[in-house]
Amino acid sequence: MQEELIFIGNQVSCRYVSVSDVGTPLAITFQQRLPENVDKSINQLGFAQRFLEKIKINAFHVLIHENHWYQTGEIFECIEAIKKDPNTILLQEEFYMVHQWGRMLHYCL
DSSP states (O other): OEEEEEEEOSSEEEEEEEOSOTTSOEEEEEOOOOOTTSOOSTTSOOTTHHHHHHTTOEEEEEEESSOOTTOSTHHHHHHHHHHHSGGGGGGGSOEEEEOTTSSOEEEEO
16 A cells, blocks of 8 residues: 655645555545544545555545635645646546545446
8 A cells, every 4th residue: 555645735635545556446535524633634544545445446535634614725726736646547437436424435437
């Protein structure tokens, strides 16, 4: 397993976690609202990170450093970093999207 921070901001960051070969499904997750006593640093786990690792799905995990519901200009910078990352070539193929509240794992084409 390899992890790489591809974007670090004051309010939002993004970590790419690779657990399998290129050409496998890819997820992009967004952290849910976090309780006050939870780690909000870049060291926090991404949403569904352990689950996706277990089922061998590579993922970009968008992390929040405060509860702002992504109403920050940094989210656009973060999305651009994901789009420019070489691993997003997988987005041209099939990928998985995890709902931010964790109620579904949705298959997308």
